[in-house]
Amino acid sequence: MQGRSHGVTGGAANASGxxxxxxxxxxxxxxxxxTAAATPKRQPAGxxxxxxxxxxxxxxxxxxxxxxxxxxxxxxSLMLTPNALAQESLLQTVHALTNALGAKDKYTSGHAxxxxxxxxxLSRALGxxxxxxxxxRLGALxxxxxxxxxxxxxxxxxxxxxxxxxxxxxxxPAIGAKILTPLADISPLMPGVIEIVAHHHQLWDGSGxxxxxxxxxxxxxxxxxxRIVALVDAFHALTSKRSYRSAMSHAxxxxxxxxxxxSKWDPALVAQWAAxx
Numbered sequence: 001m002q003g004r005s006h007g008v009t010g011g012a013a014n015a016s017g018x019x020x021x022x023x024x025x026x027x028x029x030x031x032x033x034x035t036a037a038a039t040p041k042r043q044p045a046g047x048x049x050x051x052x053x054x055x056x057x058x059x060x061x062x063x064x065x066x067x068x069x070x071x072x073x074x075x076x077s078l079m080l081t082p083n084a085l086a087q088e089s090l091l092q093t094v095h096a097l098t099n100a101l102g103a104k105d106k107y108t109s110g111h112a113x114x115x116x117x118x119x120x121x122l123s124r125a126l127g128x129x130x131x132x133x134x135x136x137r138l139g140a141l142x143x144x145x146x147x148x149x150x151x152x153x154x155x156x157x158x159x160x161x162x163x164x165x166x167x168x169x170x171x172x173p174a175i176g177a178k179i180l181t182p183l184a185d186i187s188p189l190m191p192g193v194i195e196i197v198a199h200h201h202q203l204w205d206g207s208g209x210x211x212x213x214x215x216x217x218x219x220x221x222x223x224x225x226x227r228i229v230a231l232v233d234a235f236h237a238l239t240s241k242r243s244y245r246s247a248m249s250h251a252x253x254x255x256x257x258x259x260x261x262x263s264k265w266d267p268a269l270v271a272q273w274a275a276x277x
Contacts, residue, residue, distance in 0.1 A: 090187040094138055097145055097179075105155050108144050111236060116140040118232035125272055126228075135189045136225045139196025143229050146176030146197070158243040173198050174211035192225060199226035200233060203264045220266075227266045231257065231273060234265070250277055 102109030119140035123133040147155055150172055154165050161169060177198040184190045199215075199222055202208040206218030208230075222230075238253040248256070254274050261270040 090138075090189065093183060093186065094141055098141055101145055101148055104148060104152060108147055108155065111240070112141050112144055114236045115143065115229065115233050118236060119228050121276065122228055122232060122269065122273055125276055126269075131189070132225075135192045136196065136228055138189065139193045139200070139225050140229045140232070142176065142180065142193060142197055143200045143233065144172060144176070145179055146172030146174065148179065149175040160244070170201070170209055173201055173209070177211050192223070195223050196225040196229055199223055200229045202226060202230065204261075204266055205263045208264075222266075227269055231265050231269050235273070 098109060098112060101112070116137050120133055120137045123136045128136070150169055154161065154168055157165070177194050180190070180194045180197060184194060198211045199217060202210055202217045202222040204219060204222070204227075206216055208216065210216060235253050235257060238248045238256060239250060241247040254277055257265060257270050258274060261267040
């Protein structure tokens with residue numbers, strides 16, 4: 001959508017208090033004790049490991065994180081405005097979600113971290129404002145969160161997926177959006193983050209897929225954040241070694257992306273990404 005190309009989606013750009021110093025959400029120097037207390041190392045023994053069980057544990061961790069941050073504010077060990085507190089709550093939620101995914105599939109968790117770093121790099125190179133950069137980074141961190149709902153045997157299969165398995169895998173954007181939708185009100189950034197998660201497998205020529213078959217988008221109708229994440233997601237996949245293929249060099253991956261510009265990827269984004277290497 002062309003109107004989304006230069007700012008945060010979901011109304012965040014006009015939210016009170018979310019302006020010049022929004023990088024606080026990335027670089028906030030909070031006491032280590034808060035992070036340690038808010039993010040227990042593992043799910044308790046015997047906990048439900050189904051999707052519903054994972055989501056319950058995520059909710060517990062998010063609430064625990066919010067409690068410790070609020071207590072720190074009351075004790076004046078953190079001087080946060082209400083909006084900064086909302087951003088910190090958002091980051092605690094994202095941290096809990098990515099840890100839940102990492103517990104299921106370590107490659108996907110590491111992949112998400114790399115894609116987030118790439119997405120931030122490309123967003124900054126495009127000159128996007130700090131809120132949009134943060135939103136894209138969060139969307140990249142969570143882009144594969146729907147794989148929590150995909151069987152591990154499919155995620156970790158060392159060979160090509162069957163047609164049926166591929167259909168199950170292709171449900172992960174819809175599952176991810178469903179997981180995140182109840183969190184839409186915790187921050188003005190979240191609607192745009194959910195949009196990225198839902199549409200990060202859309203392709204420029206319309207041959208990709210979204211959360212439903214009816215939501216197949218093309219060109220600039222694909223949200224900018226989703227286009228950014230789709231491109232750098234592909235780049236990291238190409239440059240990563242997997243059990244069934246070798247990793248490409250950065251130069252080889254860039255050349256492949258260039259060959260697919262205008263079909264799979266936004267040509268302007270490919271050009272900007274290539275210029276960074």
